[in-house]
Amino acid sequence: MADNWGFYERRSVSEQMRVLVNIGYKNTAPLTEYGDLLSITVNLYPVREHNRSKSEFIRQLEQFEGKLENWLNSAAEAIYIGRINSATRVEFYYYAKSGRISDTMIRQWMDEHWQYRVQHYIKPDPEWTFYLYMLPDQLEELFVHNAQMIYALIHKGDDIKQPRNVYHWLLFREDENRREMESMLEELGYRIEKEKEGDPDSVYPFPLVISRFDNVCLDTVNERVRELHRLMSGNGGRYDGWGSVMKLTSTNRLRSNFRRLIDSVEEVIRKTCQSRRS
Known part of the structure; x- marks a missing residue:
């Protein structure tokens, strides 16, 4: 299944969420073998407190997301369907083959690869109702x-x-x-x-x-x-x-003008060479 990721904002009664979802499964869901929904939630407050800058904070979360996806894919053939960000937390969602992932496996992996406490749950969702909830209206x-x-x-x-x-x-x-x-x-x-x-x-x-x-x-x-x-x-x-219309940054505007200048020079050289050959 080819990835086709969509990003959008959703407002609930109490908060604003930013949703990233793989729309590529829209026309094939549910996948009958993948009946277990796995949710892993990271509280963002301690992660922010232990990172000196926003870039370090984002980098640590991105690294965690990548490691988690690789592990779940190799250990349980789990499918990463998306995440939901809010001001206080980020939630990662997967579908796995029934019985392939357990609470013990998750706790052991977290103890080795993630220094902060996470919340997680595994529950049957053979109809992929949560995935349908994540799809954009x-x-x-x-x-x-x-x-x-x-x-x-x-x-x-x-x-x-x-x-x-x-x-x-x-x-x-x-x-x-x-x-x-x-x-x-x-x-x-x-x-x-x-x-x-x-x-x-x-x-x-x-x-x-x-x-x-x-x-x-x-x-x-x-x-x-x-x-x-x-x-x-x-x-x-x-x-x-x-x-x-596009509004280029000053740096990109200079680069664009420079490229046009080079293209013009090359065109003059090309026409001169053609004239000499003729």
Whole structure:
């Protein structure tokens, strides 16, 4: 089964959770052989106290996560399905073949490889009900897409904290719904982009493009998408995504300009060589 990891935020009544889940099992779950759910919870307070910096704190948790996954995979053929982070703890979840993992095995491994106390449980879950709980709903799927887009922007050198025009695409069932929504969106600080056209579909044939001057940090984008998704759901519309121009960091801007300069020089040399050969 190929990995297909999705990251999103979920708000409960009491806290905000950040969920990482392997969506790759969505169409095949439950796997009949893997009937035991294993949960391992790390209290974050003592880990923070024993690390001098945030980077050391994160590195220690990442190392633990990697070692735990390797051990459970080799010892019990367990499948890592994801984790849930909150302000106070991180929870790791696995499915294992029934009877392949025990409390004693976990305690012994923890005593040898992890200096902090953890909580864990093993329970039957043949229907993979907890995995289904972790899968994103319609709004959370948009959050997954947001995280993927922002990761791609960062990878390309975008300074995501730098504000720019961020465009959002909306679709409506009726033109009347679209016109009614325009004034409401303007009151919320969005600009109606009359000169830009969206792509209609058969169910939602009336597109609308709006923009707002924002950064593209994950929290900002998720909040905008949450707001627009809620508005569309109650007004005969559908949220259809967002986009923006890139804002490179100064270092990446210099690198980009340097690459363009090199490309231009190489093109001149190539044309000169072609001219001489002819």
